[in-house]
Amino acid sequence: MTAKVKELILKFSCDDQPGIVASVASLFSLQGFNIRESSQFEDVTTRRFFMRTLLESVEGPKSLADVTTAFQSVAARYKMDWSLTDGSKxxxxxxxVSQWGHCLNELLNAWKRGTLPVDIVGVVSNHETMRKLTEWYEVPYHYLPVTKETKAEQEQQMLDLMQQTDTELLVLARYMQILSDNLCKQLEGRAINIHHSFLPGFKGAKPYHQAYDRGVKLIGATAHYVTAELDEGPIIEQEVERVTHANSPEELVEIGRNTEAVVLQRAVRWHAEHRVLLNGQKTVVFTR
Known part of the structure; x- marks a missing residue:
């Protein structure tokens, strides 16, 4: 049966040129859609144009396949990289996750409250630590232990679970394993990681303790898409918190974890709402 939709989200990028917005608006007007929200941006350096539009049918539910077919002529004319999705889906x-649950709990809690527009289908972990928390939220928990020798097999199990559940996005909520290049390529644009990016000089063990020893005044976190280059993927969201000499290492850890949880939830939300568009090694994020 052909899917019927009342709301559509269109996002695209293409080389900037006259008439793009007018062509898009005209096409969807003819298809019986009204524009509820629209954001545009031109990268003046690359002359690339980006747009996200939320559309609502004023003639009742429409066939997604038919609307997609109708839009293909406009997309081809401007050589767009584009997607058209059901806005209600x-x-x-x-x-x-591994053994730290601050980001996991924030995501599960927002999802349970109904403020995070996703469907969490499961949690995978290389430890049993977060099982009770996950199952309290009535979410399936999959324990997938991993060693250097079993890494390929464990990652395949993760991919199998994603396929079985039709997972569209993998969120690394302080998952302390480096994904293989092969898995990164398979999940390109479909995996988000969180890390303490505002401590670039403090890599490895106990970064907040290293920061304390250096007397930093700002700590923060970055959510980014996963790539084969460790912690170098396109950035979706960042946040910082000011600290002082009076903060202990333990307080820095707590402040940092709170920041990580907030930043990761924002990134997941914006991805789920189709607000993130890739711009080479960067992103364009239409938050509103």
Whole structure:
């Protein structure tokens, strides 16, 4: 049966040229859609144009396939990289976690409250630590232990779970394993990670303790898409918190974890709402 939709989200990028917005608006007007929200941006350096539009049918539910077919002529004319999705459909998300649950709990709690527009289909972990928390939220928990020798097999199990549940996005909520290049390529644009990016000189163990020893005044976090280059993927969201000499290492850890949880939830939300568009190694994020 052909899917019927009342709301559509269009996002695209293409080389900037006259008439793009007019062509898009005209096409959807003819298809019986009204524009409820629209954001545009031109990268003046690359002359690339980006747009996200939320559309609502004023003639009742429409065939997604028919509307997609109708839009293809406009997309081809401007050589767009584009997607057209059902605005009411929630993205299916799998969360990966190790032994720290601050980001996991924030995501699960927002999802349970109904303020995070996703469908969390499961949690995978290389430890049992977060099982009780996950199952309290009545979410399936998949324990997938991993060693250097079993890494390829464990990652395949993760991919199999994603396929079985139609997972669209993998969220690394302090999952302390480096994904293989092969898995990164398979999940390109479909995996988000969180890390303490505002401590670039403090990599490895106990970064907040290193920061304390250096007397930093700002700590923060970055959510980014996962790539084969460790912590170098396109950035979706960042946040910082000011600290002082009076903060202990333990307080820095707590402040940092709170920041990580907030930043990751924002990134997941914006991805799920189709607000993030890739711009080479960067992103364009239409938050509103």
């Amino acid at each position: 929630k993205a299916k998300v799998m969360i990966a």
